[in-house]
Amino acid sequence: MTSSLFDFDVPPDRYAVMGNPVTHSKSPQIHLEFARQTGQRMVYEAIQVNDGGFRQAVGNFRAAGGKGLNITLPFKQEAWGLVDERSERAERAGAVNTIMFLETDSIFGDNTDGVGLVRDIVVNQSINITDKRLLILGAGGAVRGILSPLLAENPSEIVIANRTIDKAEALAIEFSVGMSIQGCGFGMLGDRQFDLVINGTAASLQGEQLPLPDGILAGNATCYDMMYGISATPFLDWGQAQGASRLLDGVGMLVEQAAESFNLWRGVRPETVSLIGLLSA
Ligand SMILES: NC(=O)c1ccc[n+]([C@@H]2O[C@H](COP(=O)([O-])OP(=O)(O)OC[C@H]3O[C@@H](n4cnc5c(N)ncnc54)[C@H](OP(=O)(O)O)[C@@H]3O)[C@@H](O)[C@H]2O)c1
Structure with a gap:
């Protein structure tokens, strides 16, 4: 279950982007803007992961209550191998850029790039x-x-x-x-x-x-x-x-792939054009 804007007694749902390098990532800014726009109660951070540490980092994030992840370079193919279930487009791509932790304990992988x-x-x-x-x-x-x-x-x-x-x-x-x-x-x-x-x-x-x-x-x-x-x-x-x-x-691609991930996680598609304009300025 996802927390709503007014569930003040439960912590906000946690999401992140994992990659290396990841400090340049605009994903936190984009997802927090989507959350504001659609009234979703969530936090989103950028997590730098060292070579060889990806599986552990995903496990730690999930154990800490994480709901979903974006995966960026160089871990998309490793993410494909790590998930239990994949969308058809992720299956075909052989790469996963979006992870959702399911309540069944399975990890679902998608590719929105x-x-x-x-x-x-x-x-x-x-x-x-x-x-x-x-x-x-x-x-x-x-x-x-x-x-x-x-x-x-x-x-x-x-x-x-x-x-x-x-x-x-x-x-x-x-x-x-x-x-x-x-x-x-x-x-x-x-x-x-x-x-x-x-x-x-x-x-x-x-x-x-x-x-x-x-x-x-x-x-x-x-x-x-x-x-x-x-x-x-x-x-x-x-x-x-x-x-x-x-x-x-x-x-534009970054914002659009993020909107697809957000829709998968939260079940609502945010508006993208104004944010693309803002980030391009
Ligand atoms: N805008 C977006 O939303 C978005 C989404 C996804 C990715 N991207 C961007 O796409 C790029 C690739 O990401 P990726 O995940 O595909 O990375 P990746 O899996 O690590 O692949 C890197 C690719 O770049 C090539 N390459 C690396 N350094 C090079 C160099 N100096 N000269 C020529 N070719 C070089 C590699 O060639 P070899 O095979 O020869 O090593 C390989 O084809 C990154 O810049 C990333 O930021 C943007």
């Missing part, structure tokens, strides 16, 4: 993905989460490029259902062109530029960096220099 990204691009930004050529950079947990929802929009083509080429190739084979996805390295993109390029690598987090070739953006192309929190990322700087029509960072 993909639906958050697609909602931000298609609904908030009014960018049509259908029949468009997509390039996805990276092959980690976040990219695993976005592939199925992007495929569901029926793009004409998806290419995955990654620093470790084997990982891009393996992901492309795994997700090639209904259409052929190609996996390759950054240097193999040479003479191709794309309408939408999504950066799902952690390079921007490290302030690093990806070794992308010139001329791969089609006219009217959009560059979307899933990274957020710094005004211009190296990837968006590259996009601007290459003549991209639109440059977007991951704030």
Whole structure:
């Protein structure tokens, strides 16, 4: 049972985001704003977890009365292995970004990254993905989460490029259902062109530029960096220099994936657009 706004005799329900690094996370601010907006009585904190300490940290949080968690880099795949039950989209993604502790004692895992990204691009930004050529950079947990929802929009083509080429190739084979996805390295993109390029690598987090070739953006192309929190990322700087029509960072995705998690935990969907505007300012 979740506590309501007026249950002053019981402590507020506890939620958190776990990751490493996690100090830059805006999730606490977002969820507390959702709670205020929808009248939910809850607290939400950021918990930094060291390598090898994830399972223990989840167990400790649950033992202390925690109701649910968001999971961020680098633990999404480990979270997938830790949960007892998974949503269909988490099952397919092989990565979990949302955990809910059920009253049956089971741990339920979901993945809201993909639906958050697609909602931000298609609904908030009014960018049509259908029949468009997509390039996805990276092959980690976040990219695993976005592939199925992007495929569901029926793009004409998806290419995955990654620093470790084997990982891009393996992901492309795994997700090639209904259409052929190609996996390759950054240097193999040479003479191709794309309408939408999504950066799902952690390079921007490290302030690093990806070794992308010139001329791969089609006219009217959009560059979307899933990274957020710094005004211009190296990837968006590259996009601007290459003549991209639109440059977007991951704030909208962050708020939308958080809204999906919040809805799962609390059974109410918060309004997102004004918060995206506030965080982007
Ligand atoms: N906006 C949002 O809501 C949202 C949600 C989820 C994730 N994200 C962002 O997405 C990014 C990736 O997260 P993740 O969970 O997928 O991480 P992850 O599982 O650790 O994967 C990291 C990916 O980045 C690549 N990479 C790391 N450093 C690189 C570098 N210096 N140059 C080139 N490639 C590099 C890795 O390539 P290798 O395979 O070669 O190691 C891998 O493909 C992060 O920036 C995260 O903040 C944003």
